Amino acid sequence: MSQIPLARRSPIPPENCNLARAIELIGDRWTMLILRAALYGVRRFDDFQSELKCPRTVLSGRLKTLVDAGLLTKRAYKVPGKRARPEYVLSAMGISLRPILIGLTQWGDVWLGQGEPPPISFTKAGSKGAIRAAFVDAEGREVRPDQIRAVLRG
Amino acid sequence: MSQIPLARRSPIPPENCNLARAIELIGDRWTMLILRAALYGVRRFDDFQSELKCPRTVLSGRLKTLVDAGLLTKRAYKVPGKRARPEYVLSAMGISLRPILIGLTQWGDVWLGQGEPPPISFTKAGSKGAIRAAFVDAEGREVRPDQIRAVLRG
DNA sequence: CTGAAAGGGTTCGCTTTCTAAATCCAGAGG
DNA sequence: CCTCTGGATTTAGAAAGCGAACCCTTTCAG
Numbered sequence: 273m274s275q276i277p278l279a280r281r282s283p284i285p286p287e288n289c290n291l292a293r294a295i296e297l298i299g300d301r302w303t304m305l306i307l308r309a310a311l312y313g314v315r316r317f318d319d320f321q322s323e324l325k326c327p328r329t330v331l332s333g334r335l336k337t338l339v340d341a342g343l344l345t346k347r348a349y350k351v352p353g354k355r356a357r358p359e360y361v362l363s364a365m366g367i368s369l370r371p372i373l374i375g376l377t378q379w380g381d382v383w384l385g386q387g388e389p390p391p392i393s394f395t396k397a398g399s400k401g402a403i404r405a406a407f408v409d410a411e412g413r414e415v416r417p418d419q420i421r422a423v424l425r426g
Numbered sequence: 427m428s429q430i431p432l433a434r435r436s437p438i439p440p441e442n443c444n445l446a447r448a449i450e451l452i453g454d455r456w457t458m459l460i461l462r463a464a465l466y467g468v469r470r471f472d473d474f475q476s477e478l479k480c481p482r483t484v485l486s487g488r489l490k491t492l493v494d495a496g497l498l499t500k501r502a503y504k505v506p507g508k509r510a511r512p513e514y515v516l517s518a519m520g521i522s523l524r525p526i527l528i529g530l531t532q533w534g535d536v537w538l539g540q541g542e543p544p545p546i547s548f549t550k551a552g553s554k555g556a557i558r559a560a561f562v563d564a565e566g567r568e569v570r571p572d573q574i575r576a577v578l579r580g
Numbered sequence: 581c582t583g584a585a586a587g588g589g590t591t592c593g594c595t596t597t598c599t600a601a602a603t604c605c606a607g608a609g610g
Numbered sequence: 611c612c613t614c615t616g617g618a619t620t621t622a623g624a625a626a627g628c629g630a631a632c633c634c635t636t637t638c639a640g
Contacts, residue, residue, distance in 0.1 A: 275521070276464075276465065276466075276467045276516065276521070277467050278467055278469055279466055279467030279468055279473075280468070280470075280473050281468070281473065281476075281477055282462065282463050282466035282467075282468060282477060283466060283546065284546055286459065286477065286478065288545065289462075289531075289534075289545065290531055290534030290535045290538050290539050290544065290545070291462055291527060291530055291531040291534055292459065292462065293534050293538045294530050294531070294533060294534035294538060295455060295458045295459060295462070295530070296455070297538070299453065299454065299455045299458045299459075300453065300454070300455065301449060301450070301453045301454065304449045304453045305440065305446065305449060308436065308440075308443075308445055308446065308449070309436050310430075311430065312430075312433055312436035312437060313430045313431050313432055313433030313436075314433055314434070314435070314436060315432055315433075316434075319433075319434050319435065322435075323435055323436060323440065324440065342537075361430075365537050367429070367430070368533060368536070369533060370571065370574075371529060371559055371560065371561060371571065372526060372529045372530055372533060372559070373445060374561070374574070375525060375526045375529060375559070376445055376448050376449070376526055377444055377445040377448070379448060379522060379523060379526060380443075380444030380445055380447050380448035381444045383448075383496075383519050383522070384444050384447045384448060385444050389579060390444065390579065391438050391442065391443065391444070391578065391579050391580075392438055392576055392577065392578055392579065393576075393577050393579070394561070394574055394575065394576055394577065395574075395575050395577055396569045396573050396575070397573040397574075397575050398573075399563070401563055401564040402564070403561045403563050403564075403569050403574065404561065404562060405525055405526070405559060405560075405561060406525065406559075406560065406561070406562045406566070407525060407528070407548070407557045407558065407559060407560070408557060408558060408560045408562065409550055409553070409555055409557050410556070410557075412560070412567065412568035413566065413568075414562045414566035414567075414568075415557050417524065417525065419550050419551040419552075420524075420528070420548055420549075420550070420551075420557065421548065421549050421550070421551050422546055422547075422548055423546065423547050423549055424545065424546055425543060425544065425545050425546065425547070426545075
């Protein structure tokens with residue numbers, strides 16, 4: 273049943289594991305929902321708020337954390353006749369989470385979709401077939417899940 | 427700078443988005459750390475506890491949630507001469523999160539690694555080069571991030 | 581036949597975080 | 611000036627997190 277052999281401990285202690293660090297940073301309901309919205313193009317405080325329906329205190333705290341961590345960049349935008357306001361746009365660091373959230377979307381489509389077809393799918397520009405998250409080698413060829421091997425440094 | 431066009435709302439309301447549902451389920455610090463450990467082979471209550479150093483109350487609650495959601499399966503194991511104990515093993519649903527957590531590991535290696543080489547890397551069985559999370563089309567060929575297009579159903 | 585050990589929890593208070601609602605604040609327009 | 615609007619902070623109560631202690635069952639040792 274389980275392909276994963278029993279272990280009493282993970283091979284890497286969580287306190288110097290980059291996965292654990294990433295979880296520490298973005299492994300939070302509101303933070304992830306903020307990133308989801310940001311990847312769809314939402315940038316403004318009130319837009320986030322009406323999208324997420326989260327407390328404004330939490331939103332402003334999370335935005336600050338994400339800016340400090342470098343995932344979002346705070347900059348001013350100005351609609352003519354209105355005062356300048358800040359907006360929160362994804363940095364390269366934030367945008368590079370996109371494959372992960374798309375992967376999680378597709379995982380949700382499979383396991384949590386309640387039998388309905390997925391409301392959003394992803395294709396390659398100019399073609400029609402769906403694409404999916406997978407692993408590739410240096411040449412860009414797919415590696416099947418059962419062929420993945422973990423290698424510890426040291 | 428930002429390739430993502432401004433939006434006031436996400437195209438899919440969070441309440442029927444499978445990504446939002448997935449975040450609801452696993453988008454939590456302890457839950458994700460439990461899954462991380464489980465993917466490394468940890469199965470037993472006390473092993474999780476000494477790995478994560480989280481309150482036992484929180485651990486037992488999260489394990490219950492994950493079993494109820496179908497990510498973990500609770501079953502008995504028996505060491506000869508000891509009493510039978512439950513263990514928590516990943517189901518197919520849980521194992522299929524592996525690419526996502528590996529992807530997040532690699533994201534952390536790039537952005538949170540503090541310049542150090544990653545403590546763990548991933549290769550294809552029988553070869554040496556590193557593999558990475560990416561998108562592939564139906565034929566298993568890589569699709570570059572800038573070629574990804576989202577398609578709404580409807 | 582006691583008694584301790586070991587794994588897997590629950591109970592119990594205390595602290596932190598979340599949440600909702602109200603309030604503040606700065607600048608543009610009238 | 612007075613108001614409107616988007617971005618945030620304050621405040622007080624609810625929920626969740628936390629550490630320590632305790633409980634429960636079986637197994638082994640004396």
